[in-house]
Amino acid sequence: MASEQSNNQSVERAISVLRAFLSGRSELRVSDVARATGLGVSTASRLLATLETLEFVERDEVSGLYRLGTAPITLGGVALNQNAVHREARQVAQDLAATLGLGVNVAIRRADSMFYLLNFEGRLAPRSFVLTGQRKPLYATGIGKCLLLGLGADERRELLPEAEMQPFTPHTITTHARLDQELATVGGRGYATETEELAFGRACVAAPIRGQAGDIVAAISISGPLSAIDLPSKEDELARTIIETADSVSIGLGYVGPVRAFAVSPT
Structure with a gap:
């Protein structure tokens, strides 16, 4: 002993x-x-x-x-290659980043954080570092909001005590009342947005990825500088793209449930 x-x-x-x-x-x-x-x-x-x-x-x-x-x-590479979400999303995310010129990220939930499985940066959204393996707060990110859809309100409050929901910018959601409202919107339209809630000058649009049983197992986002992602004029287009991409990865993981129709907002 x-x-x-x-x-x-x-x-x-x-x-x-x-x-x-x-x-x-x-x-x-x-x-x-x-x-x-x-x-x-x-x-x-x-x-x-x-x-x-x-x-x-x-x-x-x-x-x-x-x-x-x-x-x-070596260990990290083996772990990623053994991860089903990474295998299904890697090529899709890489192709999308090249096509849009923006960042494409995939993450899963680990306890009270989101954990990046992969990220690719397009020509309009370069980074000097790799996000893979990093953790970010669930409540302050588009991917995190999608991952939180898999939890009930009571589970969210237990996982994320409001006293620990610290602001990163003046736009960060720091109360469960606001988070509940935001997630109701996200669940209704099938995608999440985040504008300068985690860092100034950046925005993203994200959608949940579902596993074979229909549960949310990951989420994928398109991200970049405000000037490149231009959500005020491109949100509908980017939302449609990220939902279709998430659906494609979900199907690859064995999900056969209903595919959400995306409705373009009136102009």
């Missing part, structure tokens, strides 16, 4: 070392890792050396700083 507990502790410590690199800094000193994990410097150094031999981290020979290695990339 003592040996098993010791092994578990070693695994937990090694994972805590890897998680230290999630802080956003690309390279860390041993002391940085020790501080982030609460481990002693000697313990952190020993774990980093072991992880280096396994290619989970690598050490710069000149600076002595550590960064993540290639093993996490």
Whole structure:
């Protein structure tokens, strides 16, 4: 029993070392890792050396700083390839981003956050970083609103305490009363929008993806800078496109339920 507990502790410590690199800094000193994990410097150094031999981290020979290695990339690639939503959505999303020149993103819900499975950026919406693997708040994103449709009002309140619904901009929804109204609209028309609720200067339109049983298993969005996505004049067109794309992925996942008809708003 003592040996098993010791092994578990070693695994937990090694994972805590890897998680230290999630802080956003690309390279860390041993002391940085020790501080982030609460481990002693000697313990952190020993774990980093072991992880280096396994290619989970690598050490710069000149600076002595550590960064993540290639093993996490391999594991991430395998995990994505085994994910049914990723397999069905990848090519569709890539083609759509190329056609529209905008960003196309697919995410699933993990606890109280949305988790990006993939993202492609078109020529009108370039990024210098990859969104895959990042988490964002459900209540402040178009994809998140679609994912929340799969929960009842009581479940949403339990999952997202109102005190924790912090504003990212003045446009962020921070009360369940407003969120309920928004989700009623989203459910009625079959798509969600988000304009500067998470970050200034960006907007998106999103639609839910359903699994074989008809439950919402993921969501897909078209996103980009306000000037490129131009929701005031293009919302109907983008909504139709994202609903059709979501339906295509849903069918690939085995969903055979009714396909929602999209009604163009009067002009």
